[in-house]
Amino acid sequence: MSISRSFISINGVVGAQLSPLDRGFAYGDGLFETCRVIAHQVPLWHLHEERLAEGCRRLGIPLDSARLKRYLFDLLQIAGQADGVVKVIVTRGAGGRGYRQPELIEPSYRVAVFPAAEPTAHSSGIAVRVCQQRLALNPALAGIKHLNRLEQVLARAEWQDEQIAEGLLRDAAGNVIEATASNLMIICQGELRTPDLSCAGVAGVMRRLIIERLAARVGLRVRVVSMTLEDIYQAEEVFVCNSINGIWPVVKLVDEKTVAYPVGPHTLSLQNALAEEYLQGSDLLAGEQL
Amino acid sequence: MSISRSFISINGVVGAQLSPLDRGFAYGDGLFETCRVIAHQVPLWHLHEERLAEGCRRLGIPLDSARLKRYLFDLLQIAGQADGVVKVIVTRGAGGRGYRQPELIEPSYRVAVFPAAEPTAHSSGIAVRVCQQRLALNPALAGIKHLNRLEQVLARAEWQDEQIAEGLLRDAAGNVIEATASNLMIICQGELRTPDLSCAGVAGVMRRLIIERLAARVGLRVRVVSMTLEDIYQAEEVFVCNSINGIWPVVKLVDEKTVAYPVGPHTLSLQNALAEEYLQGSDLLAGEQL
Numbered sequence: 001m002s003i004s005r006s007f008i009s010i011n012g013v014v015g016a017q018l019s020p021l022d023r024g025f026a027y028g029d030g031l032f033e034t035c036r037v038i039a040h041q042v043p044l045w046h047l048h049e050e051r052l053a054e055g056c057r058r059l060g061i062p063l064d065s066a067r068l069k070r071y072l073f074d075l076l077q078i079a080g081q082a083d084g085v086v087k088v089i090v091t092r093g094a095g096g097r098g099y100r101q102p103e104l105i106e107p108s109y110r111v112a113v114f115p116a117a118e119p120t121a122h123s124s125g126i127a128v129r130v131c132q133q134r135l136a137l138n139p140a141l142a143g144i145k146h147l148n149r150l151e152q153v154l155a156r157a158e159w160q161d162e163q164i165a166e167g168l169l170r171d172a173a174g175n176v177i178e179a180t181a182s183n184l185m186i187i188c189q190g191e192l193r194t195p196d197l198s199c200a201g202v203a204g205v206m207r208r209l210i211i212e213r214l215a216a217r218v219g220l221r222v223r224v225v226s227m228t229l230e231d232i233y234q235a236e237e238v239f240v241c242n243s244i245n246g247i248w249p250v251v252k253l254v255d256e257k258t259v260a261y262p263v264g265p266h267t268l269s270l271q272n273a274l275a276e277e278y279l280q281g282s283d284l285l286a287g288e289q290l
Numbered sequence: 291m292s293i294s295r296s297f298i299s300i301n302g303v304v305g306a307q308l309s310p311l312d313r314g315f316a317y318g319d320g321l322f323e324t325c326r327v328i329a330h331q332v333p334l335w336h337l338h339e340e341r342l343a344e345g346c347r348r349l350g351i352p353l354d355s356a357r358l359k360r361y362l363f364d365l366l367q368i369a370g371q372a373d374g375v376v377k378v379i380v381t382r383g384a385g386g387r388g389y390r391q392p393e394l395i396e397p398s399y400r401v402a403v404f405p406a407a408e409p410t411a412h413s414s415g416i417a418v419r420v421c422q423q424r425l426a427l428n429p430a431l432a433g434i435k436h437l438n439r440l441e442q443v444l445a446r447a448e449w450q451d452e453q454i455a456e457g458l459l460r461d462a463a464g465n466v467i468e469a470t471a472s473n474l475m476i477i478c479q480g481e482l483r484t485p486d487l488s489c490a491g492v493a494g495v496m497r498r499l500i501i502e503r504l505a506a507r508v509g510l511r512v513r514v515v516s517m518t519l520e521d522i523y524q525a526e527e528v529f530v531c532n533s534i535n536g537i538w539p540v541v542k543l544v545d546e547k548t549v550a551y552p553v554g555p556h557t558l559s560l561q562n563a564l565a566e567e568y569l570q571g572s573d574l575l576a577g578e579q580l
Binding site: 100 | 307310314322324349377379381391402404426427430431443446447470
């Protein structure tokens with residue numbers, strides 16, 4: 001049974017509202033994680049927690065991981081259902097006027113449990129487009145999942161066509177970095193290639209799982225590269241990935257020209273490896289049993 | 291008498307809290323204005339309103355200016371005091387999970403009235419430093435006062451020294467763009483120069499007033515230029531400006547080397563022109579009498 005409506009807590013209080021002085025609201029001064037809930041567990045929680053901790057370290061927000069985990073699992077218990085999506089936002093908390101942070105930072109923890117995402121086209125694949133909106137280069141903010149997301153909002157506002165599931169984003173120099181809400185991977189000359197994210201983009205949890213674990217299991221060499229649209233045109237297989245949707249084969253790229261791709265053998269192998277990973281509940285995936 | 295404590299309204303309701311699903315909180319999906327209140331008026335409101343309207347147009351947020359103005363002046367009346375600072379935040383309102391905007395956008399309007407800023411060093415001048423944090427280049431977001439402000443938060447976190455009032459921000463290419471919360475202007479060869487903001491930075495209301503009105507009144511030619519640190523080292527006079535503090539002479543620049551500047555005659559003339567502008571209550575400055 002999926003979670004049928006949303007439940008939200010602020011600092012552990014279900015149904016609470018947010019301070020209008022929260023710096024998440026004023027400046028996007030915080031971070032978030034969006035995680036899949038399967039069988040009452042958040043199987044990739046340890047990876048989400050690691051990225052969140054890294055983001056808090058970079059922004060100087062004192063994260064209390066144990067407290068957040070308690071709020072998270074309390075709310076999942078209240079929501080009471082097996083499958084869905086949980087989104088966590090951690091901010092620098094309330095502050096006065098001005099960019100300067102308060103001497104005593106008391107982070108805000110917002111947890112929201114949503115119904116499971118719509119069924120996705122895992123077997124038939126999706127169509128993606130190329131967005132006009134570019135990603136600015138900012139090494140200090142690259143990789144982490146911070147709350148400054150106007151570029152993604154503007155990119156996602158470029159299309160309404162329900163047949164297009166994702167949009168690819170390039171940086172100012174024209175390199176393809178990611179999709180609006182997922183990471184991009186291609187198979188090229190039999191190896192797995194994915195864009196370098198050191199100056200822009202979000203280093204996704206599913207991307208990390210594939211790079212560090214699943215690729216080796218299916219015998220794929222991985223290379224993190226600079227990637228142009230031309231590289232994607234020429235690719236043998238293309239897919240996007242994130243924590244919620246897993247691995248989405250791309251079967252059509254709509255740009256100045258339209259390119260078709262098969263749902264290829266390597267993509268299928270990775271999908272199978274991911275399904276096994278979830279079944280096994282291995283160390284990287286060990287969620288907390290409620 | 292200055293405003294002695296803060297008053298806040300959300301969508302016109304004083305003391306209301308914010309929806310934890312607000313997209314301002316989730317993505318920084320909105321804009322803000324910080325305005326000075328003088329003698330129960332917001333003298334530069336029309337300029338703030340114009341910038342806010344332009345920002346909303348660029349982000350696709352349907353601004354109801356009349357509604358916002360009503361909330362603003364209602365709250366000023368409740369706060370009941372003559373001088374202070376009012377900060378307005380307008381966001382795309384509440385939304386579900388994901389970057390895609392809701393079909394029906396109902397913006398959130400947060401208004402907050404704060405006590406007057408601390409007395410500033412208008413006559414003696416301030417010291418500024420050069421920040422390590424760089425501004426990313428993003429023409430789609432440059433100029434407007436959106437809520438994605440992590441670059442400014444990180445820059446302002448670089449120093450604690452109370453003797454340093456502001457920090458200069460460069461873009462990735464090394465051009466100086468602005469200070470963390472104010473715009474930068476220099477006098478060079480007898481003309482007023484200020485950085486081009488077409489790829490980064492916030493086009494300040496005070497900057498606009500100076501460029502469009504005050505500079506001509508004191509006989510200064512204005513040029514919008516690319517500006518390096520070397521240009522600032524060589525400048526005859528340097529000042530920063532914003533709506534709250536007006537025109538702040540810079541008397542010391544702390545970088546690899548320390549440079550001293552006088553509070554020069556052009557800066558003083560502009561300060562006088564600004565004071566006259568406030569006294570006159572001319573068309574650009576016509577606030578609404580409560």
